[in-house]
Amino acid sequence: MIKVNMNYSNLKDSYLFFRIAQKTKEYLKNNPEKKLLRLGIGDVSLPLCGAVIKALHEAVDDQASKETFHGYMPECGAPFLRDTISEYYNNRGVGIESDEVFVSSGASDELGDILDIFDRSSSALVIEPSYPAYVDANIMAGRNIVHLNSDKSNGFLPLPDKNLKADLIYICSPNNPTGAVYNKEQLKSWVDFANGNGAIILFDAAYEAFIEDEELPHSIFEIEGARTCAIEICSLSKTAGFTGTRLGYTVIPKDLKRNEMSLNSMWVRNRTTKTNGVSYIIQKGAAAVFGSEGRKQIKQNIKFYKDNAEIITKALDEMGIWYTGGKNAPYIWMKCPDKYGSWEFFDLLLNNAQIVATPGEGFGKCGEGYIRFSTFGSREDTLKASEKLKELLKEIK
Numbered sequence: 001m002i003k004v005n006m007n008y009s010n011l012k013d014s015y016l017f018f019r020i021a022q023k024t025k026e027y028l029k030n031n032p033e034k035k036l037l038r039l040g041i042g043d044v045s046l047p048l049c050g051a052v053i054k055a056l057h058e059a060v061d062d063q064a065s066k067e068t069f070h071g072y073m074p075e076c077g078a079p080f081l082r083d084t085i086s087e088y089y090n091n092r093g094v095g096i097e098s099d100e101v102f103v104s105s106g107a108s109d110e111l112g113d114i115l116d117i118f119d120r121s122s123s124a125l126v127i128e129p130s131y132p133a134y135v136d137a138n139i140m141a142g143r144n145i146v147h148l149n150s151d152k153s154n155g156f157l158p159l160p161d162k163n164l165k166a167d168l169i170y171i172c173s174p175n176n177p178t179g180a181v182y183n184k185e186q187l188k189s190w191v192d193f194a195n196g197n198g199a200i201i202l203f204d205a206a207y208e209a210f211i212e213d214e215e216l217p218h219s220i221f222e223i224e225g226a227r228t229c230a231i232e233i234c235s236l237s238k239t240a241g242f243t244g245t246r247l248g249y250t251v252i253p254k255d256l257k258r259n260e261m262s263l264n265s266m267w268v269r270n271r272t273t274k275t276n277g278v279s280y281i282i283q284k285g286a287a288a289v290f291g292s293e294g295r296k297q298i299k300q301n302i303k304f305y306k307d308n309a310e311i312i313t314k315a316l317d318e319m320g321i322w323y324t325g326g327k328n329a330p331y332i333w334m335k336c337p338d339k340y341g342s343w344e345f346f347d348l349l350l351n352n353a354q355i356v357a358t359p360g361e362g363f364g365k366c367g368e369g370y371i372r373f374s375t376f377g378s379r380e381d382t383l384k385a386s387e388k389l390k391e392l393l394k395e396i397k
Contacts (some may be wrong), residue, residue, distance in 0.1 A: 001022055004298040007142045015363030020346075027307060027350055036350075037385040038173075039312075039373045040358040042176070042331075044241045046304060049123060049297035052240060053287035059281040060139065063389070073277035076268060077103025077378050081283045084290045085125075094221045100253055101269060102210050107206050107235035107248040112137045113274070114202065114231065114250065117266045125166035127158060129177055129363035129370075131204070134170045134325070149366045156324055160193035169194060171220070172204035174211060177363045177372040178333040179325015181216050187223045195227035198258070206248075209302055211241040211328045213286070219251075227253040231263070238376075240289045240298045247278060247286045250296070296303040308375040308382040315386040319393045332373040338394055345371055348396070353388035 024036060062068035076082070082098040089096035103270075104110040115137060123144040126134045138145050146166045150156040156178040171190060173182040182190075194201050203220040211218055212355040218232045232251040236242035252264045286292045311327040316323050316334060336345040342359035349355040349371070358374070360367030375382070 004174065004311055005140065005142075007140050010139050011136055015323070016358070020356065020358065023347070023350060024356055034354050036354050036356050037377070037381045037388070039375075039377055039382070040354045040356040042238075042374050042376065043243050044238060044301075044305075044376050045378055046241055046301045048241050049289075049294060049301060050296035051288045051291060051297055052285045056281060056285040059284035062284075063210070063281065070280035073280055073283065074273050075271045075277045076267065077101065077278070078280065078283045080239070081287050085286050088218065088290050092218065092222075096217050096221065096251055096253070100251055100264060102250045102252065102271060103283060104248045104250055105278055106237065106242075106246045107204065108133060110205065110233050110248055110250050111202070113270075114267075115141055115168075116270055117263060117325075118200070118276075122167035123165070124168040124170065125199075126166065126170050127369035128170075128365065129360060130170065131172060131176050138168075147364070149176075151320065151366060155211065156333065157182055157186060157374050159186060159189050163194070165197075167199055167268070169201045170204065171198055172199055172206070173217075174207040174325075174329035175331075175357065176204075176207065176329075177360065177367065178329055179329035179331040181211060181328045182214075182215050183215065184223060187217060187220060188225075191220070191223045191225045191229060195225050197397075199229065200256075200258070200263075201226070203230050203232045205232050207238055207329055208234065210306065210330050212306070213328055216328060221251065221253070227255040229256070231256070235365070236286055236289055239302075240286075240294075241301065242286070245282060245285065247282050301319040304379070305375045308377065311382050311386050312373055312375065313388075315390050319368070319390055321393065326375070330375045332375065334371050334373065336360075336371055338368050340369075342368055348392070349389075352395075353385070353392045354384045355388060361391055 020040060024080040035055040082101045083104055085101045086096050087100040110135060120142050123146055124138040125146040125148055127148045127150055137144060148158055157180050190201060201220060205219060220226045220232050235248040252267050254264045256263045289298060309332060312332050313326040323332050323333060326332045342361040346357060346359045349357055358372040360370030360372060
């Protein structure tokens with residue numbers, strides 16, 4: 001009889017969003033006249049910008065003509081898109097070559113797939129609270145996981161110390177779920193740690209477009225030494241609304257080597273074996289994101305979400321509630337009132353204010369006592385939710 005991957009039996013039930021859905025379903029069943037204010041989901045609410053839609057239509061028309069038709073695309077990405085992304089980095093002063101850029105169907109896919117090039121005996125360090133897939137992907141692979149806790153005392157931005165031992169290091173900045181962002185000095189400590197220990201940083205930059213403070217790094221490769229210890233994985237999902245369109249990219253410097261092997265070359269071999277590339281139509285739409293008109297339009301969309309964040313953070317500031325995130329990230333990580341756990345406060349928000357948020361406990365034990373608000377909702381819901389949140393906090397003080 002075939003033996004299956006028994007590591008799957010070590011996975012915890014992925015109950016967070018299912019449990020939220022069940023609770024909201026039950027609430028609406030009992031209160032059909034109520035309208036829920038959804039600040040929990042991490043999906044975008046604005047449509048693709050005009051420049052992207054135009055490019056997608058043009059690409060569809062290309063597929064209707066023999067002269068412009070495209071079949072299989074290069075597995076690592078179309079040259080026109082790899083060049084465009086390389087130029088995007090170079091314009092920010094980060095020297096990335098086109099063949100160091102790999103086009104993918106999204107950051108989530110790539111965060112799991114990239115583990116193929118690392119031996120299963122390698123250990124993975126996850127800073128918690130964290131995006132749950134970091135942990136689950138490594139459990140599936142049978143890896144040892146090192147959990148590094150973060151909390152209010154370090155602003156949910158822990159730094160390495162000599163007692164840490166790990167081969168892979170997950171860093172998400174701006175962070176999901178906390179919205180906290182590492183500065184250059186803090187990231188340099190992680191780069192130095194990785195280089196000093198032969199570790200590899202897997203840098204999740206899915207929310208880099210939300211950074212507005214000029215001194216904060218958008219890319220790990222803004223840090224000296226990162227080219228010899230880091231892989232960067234990014235996405236257009238939140239940057240440009242590609243959650244349903246699916247496109248991301250991964251940067252692997254040619255300087256990055258271990259065991260006398262080039263990780264860039266290894267990933268070329270992996271992609272040319274395991275994928276047939278991302279569709280021409282989607283890549284044309286993605287290229288438009290980086291054009292002058294596309295950049296202008298997606299900045300307007302990002303501003304809309306950041307204005308939502310300002311509405312929520314102003315309400316929390318007015319009530320004297322501690323939080324992180326919001327300014328340079330699309331998430332706000334709020335400390336629950338002292339007598340409430342994450343799920344207790346979730347229930348209070350749902351039942352007393354019709355607000356749907358995300359309990360922090362769902363992102364790991366360090367998230368207990370916190371709740372995450374997403375800023376991707378509508379303006380109307382955000383305004384109503386902020387007022388109801390203030391009223392609720394006044395009642396329970």
